[in-house]
Amino acid sequence: MKDIAAVVGVSQSTVSRVLNDNSAIPITAETRQRVLAAAARLGYRPNPAARALRGARTMLIGAVVRDITDPFFAAAIEALCVVARDHGYNVVLGHAHGSAQEAMALTTVLESRHCDAILLMGDMRDQPRLIEDLRNVHLPVVALWQGTRLPQIPSVDVDNRRAISAGIEHLRELGHTRIAFVGGSRRLGDKRQREASFVARMRQLGLPVPEGYVRHVQNTPGGGGSALAALMQLRPPPTAVVAATDVIAIGVLHAAAEMGISVPRDLSVIGFDDQPLAAYTVPPLTTLRMPTVPMVLAAFQMATDAVEKGGRTPSRQVFQATLVRRRSTAPPR
Amino acid sequence: MKDIAAVVGVSQSTVSRVLNDNSAIPITAETRQRVLAAAARLGYRPNPAARALRGARTMLIGAVVRDITDPFFAAAIEALCVVARDHGYNVVLGHAHGSAQEAMALTTVLESRHCDAILLMGDMRDQPRLIEDLRNVHLPVVALWQGTRLPQIPSVDVDNRRAISAGIEHLRELGHTRIAFVGGSRRLGDKRQREASFVARMRQLGLPVPEGYVRHVQNTPGGGGSALAALMQLRPPPTAVVAATDVIAIGVLHAAAEMGISVPRDLSVIGFDDQPLAAYTVPPLTTLRMPTVPMVLAAFQMATDAVEKGGRTPSRQVFQATLVRRRSTAPPR
DNA sequence: CTGAAAGCGCTAACAC
DNA sequence: GTGTTAGCGCTTTCAG
Numbered sequence: 001m002k003d004i005a006a007v008v009g010v011s012q013s014t015v016s017r018v019l020n021d022n023s024a025i026p027i028t029a030e031t032r033q034r035v036l037a038a039a040a041r042l043g044y045r046p047n048p049a050a051r052a053l054r055g056a057r058t059m060l061i062g063a064v065v066r067d068i069t070d071p072f073f074a075a076a077i078e079a080l081c082v083v084a085r086d087h088g089y090n091v092v093l094g095h096a097h098g099s100a101q102e103a104m105a106l107t108t109v110l111e112s113r114h115c116d117a118i119l120l121m122g123d124m125r126d127q128p129r130l131i132e133d134l135r136n137v138h139l140p141v142v143a144l145w146q147g148t149r150l151p152q153i154p155s156v157d158v159d160n161r162r163a164i165s166a167g168i169e170h171l172r173e174l175g176h177t178r179i180a181f182v183g184g185s186r187r188l189g190d191k192r193q194r195e196a197s198f199v200a201r202m203r204q205l206g207l208p209v210p211e212g213y214v215r216h217v218q219n220t221p222g223g224g225g226s227a228l229a230a231l232m233q234l235r236p237p238p239t240a241v242v243a244a245t246d247v248i249a250i251g252v253l254h255a256a257a258e259m260g261i262s263v264p265r266d267l268s269v270i271g272f273d274d275q276p277l278a279a280y281t282v283p284p285l286t287t288l289r290m291p292t293v294p295m296v297l298a299a300f301q302m303a304t305d306a307v308e309k310g311g312r313t314p315s316r317q318v319f320q321a322t323l324v325r326r327r328s329t330a331p332p333r
Numbered sequence: 334m335k336d337i338a339a340v341v342g343v344s345q346s347t348v349s350r351v352l353n354d355n356s357a358i359p360i361t362a363e364t365r366q367r368v369l370a371a372a373a374r375l376g377y378r379p380n381p382a383a384r385a386l387r388g389a390r391t392m393l394i395g396a397v398v399r400d401i402t403d404p405f406f407a408a409a410i411e412a413l414c415v416v417a418r419d420h421g422y423n424v425v426l427g428h429a430h431g432s433a434q435e436a437m438a439l440t441t442v443l444e445s446r447h448c449d450a451i452l453l454m455g456d457m458r459d460q461p462r463l464i465e466d467l468r469n470v471h472l473p474v475v476a477l478w479q480g481t482r483l484p485q486i487p488s489v490d491v492d493n494r495r496a497i498s499a500g501i502e503h504l505r506e507l508g509h510t511r512i513a514f515v516g517g518s519r520r521l522g523d524k525r526q527r528e529a530s531f532v533a534r535m536r537q538l539g540l541p542v543p544e545g546y547v548r549h550v551q552n553t554p555g556g557g558g559s560a561l562a563a564l565m566q567l568r569p570p571p572t573a574v575v576a577a578t579d580v581i582a583i584g585v586l587h588a589a590a591e592m593g594i595s596v597p598r599d600l601s602v603i604g605f606d607d608q609p610l611a612a613y614t615v616p617p618l619t620t621l622r623m624p625t626v627p628m629v630l631a632a633f634q635m636a637t638d639a640v641e642k643g644g645r646t647p648s649r650q651v652f653q654a655t656l657v658r659r660r661s662t663a664p665p666r
Numbered sequence: 667c668t669g670a671a672a673g674c675g676c677t678a679a680c681a682c
Numbered sequence: 683g684t685g686t687t688a689g690c691g692c693t694t695t696c697a698g
Binding site for chain 1: 415469
Binding site for chain 2: 675677
């Protein structure tokens with residue numbers, strides 16, 4: 001910028017004013033043109049670091065995500081990228097994979113001072129240090145799919161209770177009574193809520209939840225597969241499975257095919273999320289659709305509002321999931 | 334930092350030296366302790382902007398990705414996150430989705446001055462402006478899966494020719510001769526190379542490539558489905574399909590099931606990438622495994638080496654894909 | 667309307 | 683061993 005000031009023969013401050021379109025301070029049209037021309041010619045690019053130093057926003061939003069492998073979160077991140085870019089922001093990715101590297105999470109957070117705000121995607125309660133750090137950092141933080149209320153942190157969640165109820169209702173209408181649930185191994189966030197909701201709702205409807213009908217596995221297709229293997233040993237085995245996520249449901253579908261169990265004839269399967277591939281499984285997966293884009297948008301706006309207004313307004317938005325009927329569910333034999 | 338200097342009663346530079354573990358300049362153990370204590374008490378966090386202003390690295394690496402929806406790229410980004418964090422870096426996501434918003438790509442790049450280096454993931458040739466910008470920016474750029482040699486830009490690629498040959502070879506050993514190919518709609522990067530390799534190799538083996546046996550569709554499951562529908566109208570229809578990506582292959586599997594075509598009995602399908610879900614499709618997908626993690630690591634190291642050494646060393650690394658035999662391929666009827 | 671100058675938080679010569 | 687000082691690139695009063 002100094003260079004361009006020198007070339008044009010004006011002061012740096014004038015250049016700054018032109019380049020920032022500072023409407024409060026009028027500039028001669030001619031000066032403006034000369035500056036603009038010189039800037040273009042010299043290939044001037046503002047240095048964000050210097051701007052940031054002056055207290056300007058970095059236009060970066062941090063996303064701390066539990067597990068990027070999960071296609072559901074991948075889709076969420078994509079949504080965030082789009083939303084962010086539409087608002088002139090870019091996204092910085094952190095991830096809090098495995099509590100072993102918890103110490104490293106610290107670094108992630110420290111580095112995140114680059115950002116104007118932070119989005120927590122997924123439950124981070126097993127990373128107390130991270131949350132502690134976040135509380136100290138003087139940045140807006142919004143929790144998405146935290147699945148549990150974190151004091152002082154505004155959050156955007158899905159109504160797991162109603163969603164799971166809708167899933168059970170669908171199966172019940174088809175005539176199922178022996179319904180199993182496959183949830184996450186660590187009892188975290190949404191998965192924990194879904195499991196609790198499942199048990200509560202089944203009881204409420206007077207449906208049995210026999211020993212072994214609620215399983216905890218890793219949130220992977222492999223996890224879903226091993227859960228199904230175990231479920232099919234039970235006497236009597238379930239005629240339907242509600243999976244806590246589509247990833248698990250995909251594993252159930254896969255394992256069923258391997259075991260020669262026909263879906264939906266011998267077994268109905270419901271997933272949760274409606275991730276992009278859910279419509280293309282064999283058979284297509286009936287699932288509870290997460291309104292991912294609206295949720296991400298809401299979280300983003302809560303975050304940027306907080307950046308602009310400065311204040312932290314602990315609030316909470318809850319979205320509803322909707323049942324998508326495809327062909328992995330049918331009446332029991 | 335000024336505060337902590339004031340509290341301890343030493344100069345700012347001393348504080349800086351302690352906090353940066355500057356071993357060249359010795360500090361009294363006692364002073365160090367006092368500084369550290371004060372820093373902890375005051376909850377001091379270094380301001381990265383100020384550091385960056387001094388010319389220090391931002392420890393951010395930019396990833397410009399073609400399409401984050403693609404689970405393959407999602408996996409690649411995850412790999413990058415892990416690699417980056419192991420080296421103290423964070424990842425900034427840009428994306429160049431659709432050439433309509435090409436102008437916006439400019440912004441992405443401008444913003445990317447935050448970063449120490451940039452990784453291009455996927456072919457960006459349809460975004461000439463982006464590439465132009467990148468050339469002007471004085472940052473190390475490494476292209477991953479560019480699928481085409483970009484002048485002056487070091488790249489990491491997979492050997493599409495050999496991979497596709499291995500796929501064809503596998504089908505030929507099983508006894509297939511009527512083999513179709515489903516590739517990307519825009520003739521870009523890897524997908525283009527794979528298609529060209531397919532045609533070349535088939536000719537070389539003296540196998541027919543009838544009219545309509547090479548299809549161009551969107552890189553989505555839906556694309557794979559519509560391609561299969563078209564292929565099955567052909568007389569004679571193919572007995573095997575080589576898909577340019579697993580995403581397309583998943584769509585083919587799905588469509589086959591819908592159409593009552595049994596895989597692998599009536600049709601063999603080969604994918605490309607071995608994305609996480611490929612092992613859990615119904616039936617499990619035979620595919621050409623991309624060595625994603627080594628490739629990402631290589632690209633990351635090329636980028637950071639360039640950051641450290643300062644020089645741009647145009648170079649190119651090529652990795653081999655390996656055939657993973659699962660159950661979507663079998664001898665033709 | 668434009669210029670001069672201070673300062674954002676930090677580092678690195680250089681001096682003591 | 684520690685303090686002083688200048689300056690990274692930019693914005694922003696405050697004077698002209």
